Amino acid sequence: ATVAPGAVHIPVWLTPEYQKSIVEECDRWASGPVPARTPTLPGGRRMSVRQVCLGWHWAPYRYTRTAGGVPVLPLPRWLTELGRAAVVDAFGVGTRFEADAALVNFYDGGATMGMHQDKDEHTDAPVVSLSLGDACRFRFGNTVDRGRPYRDIELRSGDLFVFGGPSRLAYHGVPKVHPDTADPAIGIRTGRINITLRSTGLSS
Ligand code: MD3
C-alpha cells in the first residue's frame, strides 16, 4: 500500500524461512569484527537500539569505512540484490537501486527510536526497510518537524517498507515495540530487528 507519495508498505514480504535465516545472519554480524554498539550521538546521548553496520559504518552523523580503525563487514551481494527486488516490488520494474550500506538495529528491552530524518546519504535513492521479530508502532511524519501531522503504522515481521521521492526526508521513528509478538518460527527470542538498505553516494 502507498502510505504517502513515495512511501510503500508491503506487509509479509519475506517468508518465515527467509526471515529466520536473515535473523541468524544479523546475530552473526552483531558479534563480528565491529560488534553491535549503542551509538552515542554528538550531544552525548546514547541511542537505545544496538546497531551494527555493513558496507559503511554510521558514525553519527556520517559514514566511515572503519570503526576505531577496524573495517566493517562488507555488504553481502544477496542483500544488495534483495534491496533491488524490494524497490522493484515497491515502485515497479525499471527502477534502479544499488545499496552499499546496511544499518541493522536491534530493539530489545524497551528500546525505541526518536523522530528523526535520514539525511546522511549523498544520494536521492530510496531507503529500504525490513522488519524482523516483534511488531512495532512506526511513526511516519512530515518533512517539516517532529510533530504532527504523523501517522502510526504497525510494522510486523517480514514487512517491507520503501521510502523514496517526497517521503525520503520525512521525519520518522519507532515509539513502541510490542514485546513477545514475534512468531517463534523465525527463531527470535524477543525483540525486534530492523535492516535498512541505503545508497550512501560515497566511494572508496
Ligand atoms: C523514512 N529505522 O535506521 S525503519 C533508521 O525501525 C530508522 O529501525 C527505523 O529509522 C527502525 O534510520 C525505522 C523505517 C524507515 C527507515 C528509513 C527511512 C523509514 C524511513 C528513511 C527516510 C524516511
Ligand code: FE
Ligand atoms: Fe531513520
